[in-house]
Amino acid sequence: MMRYAFFIDFMLIKTAGFISIKSLCILSLGGILFFSIPCAAEKYIEKKNNRININLNSEWLFCPQNIANGQMPAIDESGFKKVCLPHSVKIVRHSGIDTSSFAIISWYRKHIIIPQDFKNRRVSIEFQGVSKVADVFVNNNFIGAHKGAYTQFSFDITRFLKFGENNIIAVRVDSRQHKEIPPEGKNVDYMIFGGIVRDVSLIVTNPVHIDNVFVYCNSSDSSLISARIKVINNSHDNNKCRVSTFVVDTADSIVATGYSESALASDTVCDFNYTVSPVVKPELWHPDNPYLYKVYTTVECNGKCVDEYRVGFGIRTISFNKTDGKFYINGKRLMLRGLNRHETYPFIGRAAANRLQRKDADILKYKLGCNIVRCSHYPQDPEFLDQCDKTGLMVLEEMPGWYYVSKSKEWRDIAVNNIEEMIIRDRNHPSIISFGVRINESLDYHDLYEKTNSIARVIDPTRPVHGVRVLDRGSPLEFIEDLWAQNFKLPDSSSSTFPWITTECVGHNFRTHSWDNEDRLIKQMLAFASVFDSAMNTPRLSGIIGWTSFDYNSPYGTADNQICYHGVSDIFRIPKFAAYFMASQASPSVNGPIVYIADYWKKTALPHDVWVVGNCDSVELFVNGVSMGGKSPDMYMHLEHPLFLWKAVKFVPGELKAVGYLGSSIAATYIRKTPGKPVRLLIIPDDTVLSKGGDMTRVVVSAVDASGQVVPQSKNIVSVSVDGAGEFIGENPVSLENGETAFYIKTSSRTGVVSCKAKSGKLAGTEKKIVVQ
Numbered sequence: 095m096m097r098y099a100f101f102i103d104f105m106l107i108k109t110a111g112f113i114s115i116k117s118l119c120i121l122s123l124g125g126i127l128f129f130s131i132p133c134a135a136e137k138y139i140e141k142k143n144n145r146i147n148i149n150l151n152s153e154w155l156f157c158p159q160n161i162a163n164g165q166m167p168a169i170d171e172s173g174f175k176k177v178c179l180p181h182s183v184k185i186v187r188h189s190g191i192d193t194s195s196f197a198i199i200s201w202y203r204k205h206i207i208i209p210q211d212f213k214n215r216r217v218s219i220e221f222q223g224v225s226k227v228a229d230v231f232v233n234n235n236f237i238g239a240h241k242g243a244y245t246q247f248s249f250d251i252t253r254f255l256k257f258g259e260n261n262i263i264a265v266r267v268d269s270r271q272h273k274e275i276p277p278e279g280k281n282v283d284y285m286i287f288g289g290i291v292r293d294v295s296l297i298v299t300n301p302v303h304i305d306n307v308f309v310y311c312n313s314s315d316s317s318l319i320s321a322r323i324k325v326i327n328n329s330h331d332n333n334k335c336r337v338s339t340f341v342v343d344t345a346d347s348i349v350a351t352g353y354s355e356s357a358l359a360s361d362t363v364c365d366f367n368y369t370v371s372p373v374v375k376p377e378l379w380h381p382d383n384p385y386l387y388k389v390y391t392t393v394e395c396n397g398k399c400v401d402e403y404r405v406g407f408g409i410r411t412i413s414f415n416k417t418d419g420k421f422y423i424n425g426k427r428l429m430l431r432g433l434n435r436h437e438t439y440p441f442i443g444r445a446a447a448n449r450l451q452r453k454d455a456d457i458l459k460y461k462l463g464c465n466i467v468r469c470s471h472y473p474q475d476p477e478f479l480d481q482c483d484k485t486g487l488m489v490l491e492e493m494p495g496w497y498y499v500s501k502s503k504e505w506r507d508i509a510v511n512n513i514e515e516m517i518i519r520d521r522n523h524p525s526i527i528s529f530g531v532r533i534n535e536s537l538d539y540h541d542l543y544e545k546t547n548s549i550a551r552v553i554d555p556t557r558p559v560h561g562v563r564v565l566d567r568g569s570p571l572e573f574i575e576d577l578w579a580q581n582f583k584l585p586d587s588s589s590s591t592f593p594w595i596t597t598e599c600v601g602h603n604f605r606t607h608s609w610d611n612e613d614r615l616i617k618q619m620l621a622f623a624s625v626f627d628s629a630m631n632t633p634r635l636s637g638i639i640g641w642t643s644f645d646y647n648s649p650y651g652t653a654d655n656q657i658c659y660h661g662v663s664d665i666f667r668i669p670k671f672a673a674y675f676m677a678s679q680a681s682p683s684v685n686g687p688i689v690y691i692a693d694y695w696k697k698t699a700l701p702h703d704v705w706v707v708g709n710c711d712s713v714e715l716f717v718n719g720v721s722m723g724g725k726s727p728d729m730y731m732h733l734e735h736p737l738f739l740w741k742a743v744k745f746v747p748g749e750l751k752a753v754g755y756l757g758s759s760i761a762a763t764y765i766r767k768t769p770g771k772p773v774r775l776l777i778i779p780d781d782t783v784l785s786k787g788g789d790m791t792r793v794v795v796s797a798v799d800a801s802g803q804v805v806p807q808s809k810n811i812v813s814v815s816v817d818g819a820g821e822f823i824g825e826n827p828v829s830l831e832n833g834e835t836a837f838y839i840k841t842s843s844r845t846g847v848v849s850c851k852a853k854s855g856k857l858a859g860t861e862k863k864i865v866v867q
Contacts, residue, residue, distance in 0.1 A: 138342045141392060141402045144215055145303065148296040150204065150263075151179040152787040152843050158183055160199035165231035165264040174203065178788030178842055180445040183269055183288040187825060188440035188665055189655045191647060196288040196443070202265040206296075210258035216299050216328050217255060219263065220248040222292035222476060225444065226275060227268040233261055241275050241508055243286050243444075244472040244494045245515035248297070250328075265290065273500070276509045276533070277471065280498040283650040283658070284436055284471070287443030292475055300400035301329035302358065302393060307403050308521055309339065309370070309389050310556045311411060319370040319409070321352060323391055326363050333358045336394040337366045341373060341387050341407065349373050349387070358395075378424045379408025379524045381465045382684055384486035386524070406483055408524025414558055414577045414593035419585070419634030421527075421593070429630070430488065430595060430637020431679060431734075432466035433458060433662065436646040437474045440665050441823050441838065443647070447790035448477040450838075453780060454667070455481035458643060462662065462673055463680030466527075468597055468639050471496050471534040473516040482525035490560065490579075490597070490639070491520060492530025493546070499536045506542055509533070513546050514553060521554040528577055529554070532561025535581060538572040547574050562597050577636070584632045593636050599625045601641035601660030602652060606672070608664040609807055609832040612694055615671040616705060619692055622662070622672050623737055626679070627730035640676070666836035667792065678707040678735050687761035689713055689754035694806045695766045701742040709735040710754030710761050718748040724755075770799035772808050772833075774858035777850055779839070783865045784820070784848075789841045791864065795852050796834045808833040810854045819846030819866040841866045 155174035163169060184196040208217065221228065225243035229236065232254040240247040255261055269288025273279045278286070305324040312318035321339045335358045341350035352370035377385040386406045393401040413422045420427050435454065439446050455478055458464045467487055472494035482489050493512050500506065517529055531546040543561065550559045558576035561568070570578075573592060578585075581598035599622075606618040622640055629638035645661040652658055657665060662672035674690040682688070689708035704722075706713050714724035715738075722743060727736035738752075747768045754762040776798055781791040797808045810830050814837060816822035824837025839848055845866050853859035 136348050137346050138340050138348050138388075138390060140390070141399045143392075143399050143402045144298065144300040145401055145403065146298040148298070149787070150206070150219070150294040150296055153204065154179060154181070154290075155203040156181065156183075157201045157203075158198060159201075160266075161201060164201035164203070164266060165234055165236075165262075167234055167262045171203065174201075176842075178840070179294055180291050180447060180788070181289045182291065182443045182445035183267065185441050185823060186443070189647075189657045191285070191656045193285065193649055193656075197270045198288065199266065199268050199270065200289070202267060202290055204263045206261050206263060207259065208255050208257050208261055212255075212298055213257040214301075215252075216250060216301055216303060217252045218248050218250045218297045218299075220246065220295045220297055221290065222246050222294070223290075223444075224265070224267055225269055225286055225288050225291050226272055228290075229266040229268075231262075231264040231266075241272070242494065242512055242515075243275075243291075244474075245512055246476070246519050247515070274502055274504045274508070276493070276505060276512060277495045277498070279500045279502075279505060281650055282496045283648050283652070284438065284496070285443065285647045285649060287445070289443075289445055291444040293448070293477075300393075302327045302333055302335065302395050303401040304391060304393060304403040305363070306518060307389070307391050307405050308554070309341075309405065309407050310521075310554075311409055317372045317374070317376050317409070319350060319352075319373065321366070321368055321370055321391070323354075323366040324363065325358065325366060325393060327358045327360060330360045332360055333395040338392050338394070339368075339370050340390045340392075341370060342390060343377070343387055344385070349376075373409060376409040379410040379486075380424060381428070381486035381488060384408065384484060384524075386483060405522045406480070407522060408483065410524055412527050412558070414636055416591070416593060419593050419636060421595075421636040428465070429734075430466045430639070431626070432464035432468065432488075432637070433462060433640045433643040433676065434468045434470040434598060435474070435643045436470060437472075437478070438644070438646040438665075439838075440836070441825075446475070447788055447840070448475075449781065449784075450790055450792070451475045451477040452481040453792070454478060454644075455485055455487055457663075457667055459485040459487045460685055461669070461677060462643060463677040463685060465680075466490065466637060466639060467643070468492075470642070473512075473520065476519070479520060479523050479525065483523055487525060489523070489526045490528050490530060490595075491516065491526050492534065492562070493532075495533030495536065497533070497535045499533050499539050499542065509542070510545060510549065513549055517550055517553045521557070526557065528558045528560045530562060530579070531559045531575065532563075534562045535564040535567060537567050538569055540572060543572070544574060560595070581641075584629060585634050594634060595636045596629060596638050598641040599638065605652070605654060605659045606670060607654075607659050607831075608668060608670055609809075611807075612692075612696075616692055618662075619671040619675045619705070619707070622675055623730045623733065627732045630734065631732040664831065666794070666834070668794065668832075668834050668836070675707045675737075678709050679733065680709060681734075682709045682756060682761065687754055687756060689752045689762040689764045691750055691752050691764050691766045693750065693766060695745070695750045695768050696806075697747065697768070698745045701744045704740045704743045704750070706738040706740075706752050707735075708738065708752070708754045708762065710756055712755045713738045714753045714755070715740050715743075716749075716751040716753070717743065717746055767801050767803050769803060769805050770801065772797035772805045772810060772857055773800050774798060775812065775852045775854055775860045777852050777860045777862040779850070779862055779864055781864070782862075783867065784839070784841050786819075786841050786843055786845050786866055789866075790823075790838050792836050792838055793850055793862070794834060794836045795830070797830055797854070797857065804833045806833050810857065812852055812854045815851045816848060818848040819844040820848035820864065839864055
C-alpha cells in the first residue's frame with residue numbers, strides 16, 4: 095500500500111479537478127503543467143537510451159532445504175542444482191500429489207557480474223511471481239520481502255551492487271501454508287505450489303526514469319486518449335523534464351502524440367497526466383480484430399532522452415449496460431462466451447514457461463471457441479495476458495482468493511495490496527474488460543469491499559469492476575460493483591436492475607474423466623450445451639463462462655486423486671467431447687468451420703443416437719459411404735450454433751463420416767473409424783524448435799491403430815527416454831489415459847537437439863527430435 099500512496103492521493107485530487115480539452119489540456123497542480131499536441135504523420139524511431147531489460151531466468155542455483163545463511167556470498171554450493179526459471183520447488187506426479195513435498199523453505203542463488211558501465215544508473219530486480227513468500231538478498235544485504243504468490247514486485251538494488259564484479263542474488267522462498275496470506279486461511283480449491291514460478295528480470299535505467307505508464311481511452315470517445323505517467327528522479331539534481339507519449343500503428347507511423355513539461359526536483363516522484371491528440375479513424379480493438387498500437391513514452395531531461403518505455407495498447411470502448419443488461423464493445427452488443435482457467439500444469443504446477451502460457455491463450459481462443467476467459471481465482475502470468483491481447487481473448491481478472499475472508503488485519507491488507515499490484519500491472523491490457531475486487535464466492539464484507547472498489551476505480555477509472563457471488567452469499571443491497579457476477583445461476587426477474595454475468599456453470603457438478611465411457615462424455619457435453627442454450631435465451635445476461643477449461647490439481651473435497659476433473663479438456667490440454675462443443679460455438683468466419691462426431695463408433699448391440707457438433711449450416715452423416723441424411727441443426731436451438739442429432743443409427747463396423755456445409759459448399763469433414771487394437775505409438779511435440787534458457791513445450795504420446803486413429807480408452811504402459819539438450823519432465827513409465835498422455839521438455843543453457851523416444855510392449859516405438867537454439 096505504501097508504494098502507491100502518493101499516486102492514489104494525487105489521483106483523487108486530480109480526478110476532482112481535471113480539465114480535458116481535445117487540442118489543449120492545461121492543469122496546474124503543484125507547478126506541473128499538462129499539455130497535448132496534435133499528432134505528427136511520421137515514422138517513430140526507437141530512442142537510444144539507458145533502459146535495458148535483462149532476462150535473468152537462466153543459470154540459477156537451487157537448494158530445496160532451508161540452509162543456514164543461504165544469502166551469504168561464501169557458502170558451499172555443492173548441494174545446489176543448476177536450474178532455469180520459471181521453476182517449481184518440486185516436480186510432482188500429475189495426480190495423487192503429496193502436497194507436503196512442495197510446502198517447504200528453499201533457496202535460489204544467482205551469480206551475476208554487473209558491468210561497470212551501469213555504475214551511474216539505477217538497477218532494479220523484478221519478480222513476476224514467487225510462491226508464496228520471498229526474502230530477497232543482494233551480496234548478503236536484505237533488500238526486501240514480498241508476501242503473495244500471484245503478483246509482481248521489484249526492488250531497487252543499485253546501492254548494494256559491486257559494479258564490474260561478481261554479485262550474489264539470493265532468494266529465500268517460503269512455500270509453506272500461510273494463513274495470513276490470501277487465498278489461504280481455510281480450504282482452497284486449487285494448489286498454489288511453490289518456487290520462483292514466473293520470470294525474473296534486471297531493469298537498468300537512468301536515475302530519472304519512468305516507473306509505470308497508463309494510457310486509456312475516453313469512455314465516450316475511443317479516439318481520445320489520456321496518459322498517466324509516473325516518473326522517478328533518483329538523482330541529486332533538479333531536472334527540467336519533458337514527458338512525451340507517441341501512439342504508433344503497426345506500420346510504425348505516429349498517429350497521436352502528447353506531452354507535459356515540468357521541473358522535477360531531486361529524489362522525488364511525480365505523476366504526469368495529459369491528453370493525447372485524437373487518433374483520426376482509429377483501428378478499434380475487438381475480439382475479431384485485435385488490433386494493437388504501440389505506445390512509446392519518453393522522458394527528456396535538458397533536451398536529452400534519458401528513458402523510453404513501451405506498452406501495447408488497444409483502442410476500444412466497453413460497457414455493461416444497466417438498461418438491457420448486455421455487454422457492449424465499441425458500441426455494439428456482444429454475448430460473452432467462455433471458460434475459466436487455472437494457471438496449473440501437470441508436474442510443474444504453476445512454473446510454466448512463456449511458450450506454455452501463450453499456448454493456453456491460443457487453445458482457449460482457437461481450439462475452445464472462447465471470446466472470454468475468467469482468470470480464476472487470481473492474477474495470471476503477464477505472458478498469458480499479452481497473448482490474450484494479441485488473439486482477442488477478453489479477460490475477467492480477479493484478486494487472489496477463494497470463498498474465505500480472514501478477520502486478520504494483515505490478511506486484509508495483503509488482499510488490498512494485491513488489488514493495487516494487479517491493476518497497476520495490468521491496466522494497459524485491452525483484453526481485460528473487468529477487474530474482480532471481491533474474493534470469489536465470499537460473504538459480504540462491506541468495509542473491505544468498499545475499499546477495494548474505491549481503490550480499483552482510482553487506479554483505473556476506465557474499467558468496470560465485478561465481484562463473484564454464489565448461492566445466497568451476497569446481498570443485492572451490498573452490490574457496489576458495476577457488474578454482478580454469479581456462479582451457477584442465470585438472472586431472473588429479481589435481478590433486472592444491474593448487468594449480470596454467470597461466471598461458472600456445469601463443471602463442478604459434472605466430474606468427467608477423459609477415459610470415461612462415451613455416455614459420460616456425451617452427458618458432460620450436453621450439460622454444457624443445455625446451460626449455454628438457456629443462457630442464450632436469457633434476456634438480461636452479459637455472458638456465460640463455463641467451469642472449466644482444463645482439469646486441475648486441487649486438495650479440496652471435490653477432487654478425485656487430487657485432480658478436479660471438471661475441464662472440457664484434461665490436465666494435459668487434451669480435449670474431451672465437451673471441448674468440441676465449445677469450439678463449435680465460434681463463428682466459422684473467425685475460427686474456421688468445424689464439424690465433430692461425438693462418438694467412438696464402437697460395436698454396440700442396439701442402434702444408438704449419434705451427436706454431431708459444428709458451426710456449419712447443415713451436416714450430412716454417412717456410414718460406410720451410405721448417407722444417413724443431411725439436416726440443419728435441430729437440438730438446443732437457442733445456441734449460436736445448435737447441435738445435430740441422428741436418432742437410432744444402426745452400428746456397422748467401418749467408417750462414420752460427417753460432412754458440414756456452409757450454404758451449398760462443403761466446409762468441413764470429420765471421419766471416425768471403428769477403433770482397432772493399438773499397433774504403434776505416436777509422439778507429437780507442440781513445437782519442434784525451442785530456445786535455450788528455460789523454454790518448454792508439451793509432447794503428446796498416443797497409441798494408434800492401423801488406420802492411425804487414437805485408440806480410445808487404451809491404457810498401455812509407456813516408457814519414455816529423452817537425450818540431448820533438454821530435460822524430461824513427466825512420469826516414466828506412465829499409463830495412457832484414454833489412449834494418450836503427455837510430458838514436457840524444458841531447455842537449459844545448452845543448444846543442440848533433444849531426442850524423444852517412446853515404447854510400449856509389442857507396439858511399434860517412435861522417436862521425435864526437437865531443436866534447441
